[in-house]
Amino acid sequence: MSAAVAELDAVSARVAAKLGGFLATLRDNHFAVGLREGQNAARIMAAGYAARPPRLRAAFKHLFCTRKGDWEKFDGLFDAYWLGERVRSRSLVTNAAQPQNSPSLKSLQDSPKGAGEQMATDQLARPEDAPSNRSGEGRAEGASQAECLDEIDFRKLIDPAQIEEAHAAAVRLARAMRTRLTRRDLARRRGRALHLRRTIHANVSHGGAPIALVRRKRKLKPLRLVILLDASGSMSLYTGVFVRFIHGCLDEFREADAFLFHTRLAHVSDAMREKNAARALDRLSVMAQGAGGGTRIGESLATFNRWHARRVIHSRTCVMIVSDGYETGDAALLAREMAQLSRRCRRIVWLNPMMGWEGYAPEARGIRAALPYIDLYAPAHTLKSLEALESYLARL
Amino acid sequence: MSLSQEEIAERLGQAGYIADRELATALALMELLKRPLLLEGEAGVGKTEVARALAAVHETRLIRLQCYEGLDQSAALYEWNYQRQLLAIQSSLGKGASDIEDQIFSEKYLLERPLLAAIRQEKAPVLLIDEVDRADEEFEAFLLELLSDFQVSIPELGTITAMSIPYVVLTSNATRELSDALRRRCLYHYVDYPDVERETRIIMARVPGAGASLSLQIARMVEAVRKEDLRKVPGIAETLDWAAALVGLDVRDLHDAPETVHETLMCLIKTREDKARMPREVTERLLRNVA
Numbered sequence: 001m002s003a004a005v006a007e008l009d010a011v012s013a014r015v016a017a018k019l020g021g022f023l024a025t026l027r028d029n030h031f032a033v034g035l036r037e038g039q040n041a042a043r044i045m046a047a048g049y050a051a052r053p054p055r056l057r058a059a060f061k062h063l064f065c066t067r068k069g070d071w072e073k074f075d076g077l078f079d080a081y082w083l084g085e086r087v088r089s090r091s092l093v094t095n096a097a098q099p100q101n102s103p104s105l106k107s108l109q110d111s112p113k114g115a116g117e118q119m120a121t122d123q124l125a126r127p128e129d130a131p132s133n134r135s136g137e138g139r140a141e142g143a144s145q146a147e148c149l150d151e152i153d154f155r156k157l158i159d160p161a162q163i164e165e166a167h168a169a170a171v172r173l174a175r176a177m178r179t180r181l182t183r184r185d186l187a188r189r190r191g192r193a194l195h196l197r198r199t200i201h202a203n204v205s206h207g208g209a210p211i212a213l214v215r216r217k218r219k220l221k222p223l224r225l226v227i228l229l230d231a232s233g234s235m236s237l238y239t240g241v242f243v244r245f246i247h248g249c250l251d252e253f254r255e256a257d258a259f260l261f262h263t264r265l266a267h268v269s270d271a272m273r274e275k276n277a278a279r280a281l282d283r284l285s286v287m288a289q290g291a292g293g294g295t296r297i298g299e300s301l302a303t304f305n306r307w308h309a310r311r312v313i314h315s316r317t318c319v320m321i322v323s324d325g326y327e328t329g330d331a332a333l334l335a336r337e338m339a340q341l342s343r344r345c346r347r348i349v350w351l352n353p354m355m356g357w358e359g360y361a362p363e364a365r366g367i368r369a370a371l372p373y374i375d376l377y378a379p380a381h382t383l384k385s386l387e388a389l390e391s392y393l394a395r396l
Numbered sequence: 397m398s399l400s401q402e403e404i405a406e407r408l409g410q411a412g413y414i415a416d417r418e419l420a421t422a423l424a425l426m427e428l429l430k431r432p433l434l435l436e437g438e439a440g441v442g443k444t445e446v447a448r449a450l451a452a453v454h455e456t457r458l459i460r461l462q463c464y465e466g467l468d469q470s471a472a473l474y475e476w477n478y479q480r481q482l483l484a485i486q487s488s489l490g491k492g493a494s495d496i497e498d499q500i501f502s503e504k505y506l507l508e509r510p511l512l513a514a515i516r517q518e519k520a521p522v523l524l525i526d527e528v529d530r531a532d533e534e535f536e537a538f539l540l541e542l543l544s545d546f547q548v549s550i551p552e553l554g555t556i557t558a559m560s561i562p563y564v565v566l567t568s569n570a571t572r573e574l575s576d577a578l579r580r581r582c583l584y585h586y587v588d589y590p591d592v593e594r595e596t597r598i599i600m601a602r603v604p605g606a607g608a609s610l611s612l613q614i615a616r617m618v619e620a621v622r623k624e625d626l627r628k629v630p631g632i633a634e635t636l637d638w639a640a641a642l643v644g645l646d647v648r649d650l651h652d653a654p655e656t657v658h659e660t661l662m663c664l665i666k667t668r669e670d671k672a673r674m675p676r677e678v679t680e681r682l683l684r685n686v687a
Contacts, residue, residue, distance in 0.1 A: 032580055040429050047428055055401070058421040063429075066579035068436060068570075071586040197470075200478045208482040306625075311570045 015045065022081050029077060030270070031064055053083060167244040169383050174248025223316050223393060224255040226345070228304065230323030232262045232295035238353045238381070242322050245386065247272050247280055257312045260284070261300035267308060297327050297366050298334035305340050317345045318393060322380065324354050327366025334366055338373040347375040349389070356381035399427065404453055411452035413445060414590075414597045422585045423450060432543055432564035434579065437587030440631015443567040446587070447524035450563060457521040459562070461510040463531035469538065473548060474512045477505045501552040515546055515558035523562040529572045536578055543581055592619055595635060603639045613650045613686055614639050617657075620682040621664055626673065630664040638663035654683055 019041060026033045040063055044050075049059045057078045065071045198214035206212075227246050231239050246258045250272045260266045271283035313319070319341060327334055342348055350370065354360050356379040362371060371377065376392060379385045399407070405420040426433050435443040451458035461472055481500040488496055508516070514523040528536065542548065546558035566582060568574060590598060595615040599606050606614070618635045630638075641660045647653045658679045665671050 032576060034580070037580075040431075043429065044425065054417075055421065058418045059425055061418070062422045062425055062433075062583040062585055065584040065586075066576065066582075067584070068586050071584065197475075197478065200482070201476075204478060204482060204485075207485070311573065314572070 015050075016042070019045070025077060025081055026064055029073065031070055032066055033064055037063060056082075163240070166241055166383065170241050170245040170386065171248035174245050223318060224257070224312075224314060225249060225393075226312050226317055226319045227256070227258045228265075228300070228319065228321045228323075229258065229260050230262070230295060230297070230321075231260050232323075232326070234295070234324050234326050235322075235353070238322075242380075243272075243284070257308075259300075259304060259308070261295070261297070261304075263294055263296050263299075265300040265303040265308075294328040295323070295326055295366075296329035297323060297325070297370075298329045298331070298337055301334065301337035301341060305337055305344075309341070309344055313345050315346065318347045318349060319345045320349045320351060322351045322353075323366075324352055325350075325362065325364040325367025325370065327364065327369070331365045331369040335369040335373075338370045342373040348373060349376045349378065349392070350374045351378055351380035351389075353379070353381040355379035356385060399453070400424065407453040408449050411449045412601055413449035413452075414594055414601060415446075415449070416590075416594060419446065419585060419587075422583055423453070425583055426563055429583070430561055432566055432582045434574075434582035434584050435565065435567045435587050436570055436584070438589070438629060438631065439569055440629075440633050441587045441589055442632050443587050444524065444526060447522055447526075447565040447567075450565060451522040454520070454522065454563065456519050456563075457517060458524060459510050459514045459517075459521050460524045460526060462526045463528050463535070465530055465532065467531045467535055471509060472511050472535070473509050473542075474550060475507045475509065476501070476552075477507050481505055503553075506550075506553070511542060512548060512556070514562045515548065515560075516556065517562070518559055520560035521562050523564045525564065525566045527569055528566045528578075529568040529570060529574060533575070536575055540575075540578055540581060589619075589622060589629075590632065592616055595619070595632070598632060599635065599639045602636050603643055605643045606639050607648070610642070610648060610650070611639065614642065616686045617650060617682060618664065620685060621661075621674075624673065624678070624682075626665070626670045628666045628670060630666075634664045634666075650683060650686060654680060657683060 019038070023033050023038055023041070041060060044059045044063065045056070049056045057075065060078060061071070061074045065074055193216045195214045195216045199210050199212075200208070202212050202214050203210050227249065229239070229242050229246060249256050250258055250269060257267075257269045258272050260268045268284055272280050338348070350367075352362075352367070355362075355377070362368060362377070378389065378392075380389075401420050401424040404423050405415060405417070408415045408420065408423075422433055425431070435446060437443055447460075448458060484500050484505070485496060488499070510523070514521055525539070528539070531539075543564060546561055547555055549555040566578075589595075592612070592615045595618065596608070596611045599611040599614055600608065603611075614635065618630060618638070622629050638660060641663050642650075642656070645653075645656055645660070647656055650657050658676055661674060661679060662671075665674055
C-alpha cells in the first residue's frame with residue numbers, strides 16, 4: 001500500500017467518523033435515520049457535494065428530513081455540527097436535557113404531595129364523607145380491578161399506591177374503549193350501489209350473465225379521537241390521570257391525536273406514543289414548558305384550528321377537550337374558535353372534572369362562551385364518569 | 397446520463413419553472429440515489445408543477461396518478477378488459493379452452509393503468525402520484541412495495557419488471573399523516589410559499605404583459621394578504637390569476653387603481669368569511685404598505 005493511498009484512507013476514515021457523529025446527533029433529535037440513509041449520505045459526499053457546505057446541507061436536508069418539523073430544524077443542526085456554530089449548537093442539539101422547567105408535569109409521576117395543598121378552586125368542593133365502597137356490579141373489563149376506586153374523585157386520591165392504581169385503571173379503560181370502538185365499526189359495513197365493472201368481472205365464469213352481483217361498499221372510517229388536555233394550574237390535580245388515559249388511547253392506536261395546552265398549544269402525540277409511561281411523561285415535560293400556569297384556551301384553540309385541524313380532523317372525528325373552562329384570555333376569541341372547530345368535526349365533547357362537584361354551575365367565563373358549541377358536556381372526575389363516555393362515543 | 401445540479405436549474409428555468417436552489421438539489425439527488433421525492437406543502441404552492449417541470453427537464457413523459465379515497469389496484473395498476481374478454485369467449489365457442497385462454501389473457505386485453513404504464517416505458521418517465529394522502533392506508537402499503545421493487549406480477553401473464561426506473565414524485569397536502577415507512581423511502585422537500593423575489597419572477601415568466609414593477613407590486617401585495625388571518629391562503633395559481641386580471645384590465649401601477657385592486661381581489665379570496673375579513677379599508681392599508 002503506497003503512502004498516498006494510506007493517507008486517503010485515513011482521511012476517509014475521519015470523514016466517516018464525522019458523518020457517523022452527525023447521524024447520531026440527528027437520531028438524538030428524533031430524526032428517523034437508518035443504515036440506508038447513512039450509506040446514501042456517504043454517496044452524496046463522494047459525489048462532490050462535500051465541496052461546498054450549502055450544497056451539502058441542501059442535499060442532506062432532502063435525505064434526512066421526513067416531515068415538516070424536521071425540515072425546519074435541520075439547517076440549525078447542520079450548521080451547529082459541521083460549521084461549528086457553538087452557541088447555537090448548545091441550545092439546539094441538547095434539547096433533551098432540561099426537565100426541571102416544568103415542575104407541575106414532572107411531578108405528575110410522584111406527586112401525592114401536591115394533592116394536599118390548598119388550591120383556590122378547592123373552596124367549591126363539598127366536605128365529602130368517606131368514599132363509599134358500594135360498587136362491583138356488572139362492570140366492563142376496563143375498571144374491574146379497581147372497583148373501590150371507581151367513584152372516588154381523582155382529587156381525593158392521596159395515597160401514592162392508590163394514585164398509581166387509578167392511573168393504571170385509566171390506561172386499561174382507554175385500551176378497552178379503543179378495541180370495542182374499532183370492532184363496532186367493522187360490523188357496520190354494508191354495500192349500496194352496484195359496482196358494474198366488478199360485476200362483469202365476477203360473472204365471467206357464467207358467460208357474462210350477471211348472476212352474482214357486486215356492490216360498492218361504503219367503507220367507514222374508524223372514529224378518530226383528538227384530545228386537547230388543559231394542563232394549567234387549576235387542573236393540576238387531574239392532569240396526571242388524564243395524561244395516563246391519553247397514553248392508553250394513543251398506544252398502538254393510529255386514529256388518535258393528543259394536544260396539551262395551557263398558555264400555548266403543544267402537539268404531544270409523538271411523545272405520548274412512547275411505550276413506557278414514565279419516559280413519555282419525561283418527554284412531555286420538555287415539550288410542555290410553562291404548564292401549570294394560566295390558561296389561554298381561545299388562543300390555543302386558534303393555534304389548533306390554524307395549524308393542526310386540517311391534518312388531524314376528518315369527517316368522523318370527535319374532539320375531546322378536557323378543561324375546567326377557566327379562561328384567562330379573551331372569551332370572545334374562545335367562542336369564535338369553538339364555532340370554527342364545531343364546523344369541522346363531528347362532535348365536540350367537553351369534559352370538565354369540576355362538574356362532578358356539588359353546587360357547580362358553568363359560570364366561568366370560558367365555559368359560558370364555549371357552551372353553545374359543545375355537543376356533550378360531561379363530568380370527568382371519577383373513573384366511572386370516564387367509562388360512561390364509551391357508549392356515547394360508540395354511537396357516533 | 398446524469399445531469400448536474402446547475403444543468404437542472406438551467407433546464408427548469410427554460411421549462412418556465414422558477415425553482416429555488418434547494419429544489420434543484422433535490423431533483424439532482426433523485427437521480428443520484430434513485431429515490432422518490434415526497435413534496436409537502438400548502439395547497440397551491442406548485443407541487444404538481446414540479447413534476448411537470450421535471451418531465452420537461454428530462455424531456456420525457458409525465459404519467460399522473462391522482463389519488464382519492466377508495467383508489468385500488470385495478471384503478472392504479474392494471475385491469476383485464478372483461479367486456480372484450482367476454483365477447484372473445486362467446487365468438488370463439490367450440491375452440492379448446494387453452495386456446496381461448498391464451499387469447500384472452502394476452503396484452504391485447506390488458507388495460508394499463510398509470511403505475512403499470514410507468515414501469516413499461518422505454519425511456520424513464522416522470523411518475524406523479526398526486527395527493528397520496530387521500531388514498532387509503534392499504535394503498536399506501538401497496539405503493540411501498542412497488543416503489544422498492546419496481547416490478548409487478550400479474551398472475552396470468554407473469555412478472556413484469558421495469559424497463560426503466562421512473563422518476564417518482566409524490567405530493568401530499570397533509571390531510572392525513574403518511575406512514576413513516578413511506579416517508580423514509582423518499583427524499584423530502586417542503587414546498588413553501590415563494591418569497592417576493594421568486595414570486596415576482598414567476599409572475600413575469602407566466603403572465604405575458606406583466607412588467608417588472610407591476611409584478612413586484614403584485615408579489616408584495618399577495619405576501620401581505622397571506623399574512624392576514626384567512627381561511628384559504630392564496631396560492632401561486634391565485635396570484636397568477638390576479639396578475640392576469642390586472643394586466644387584462646390594463647392596470648400598470650396598483651396605486652393608480654385602488655378600486656380595481658379591491659374589486660379584483662376575488663381572484664385571491666375564495667370564501668365568504670375571508671371576504672368579510674378583507675373590507676376596503678384593509679385592502680387600502682395593505683396597498684399603502686406596498687412600495
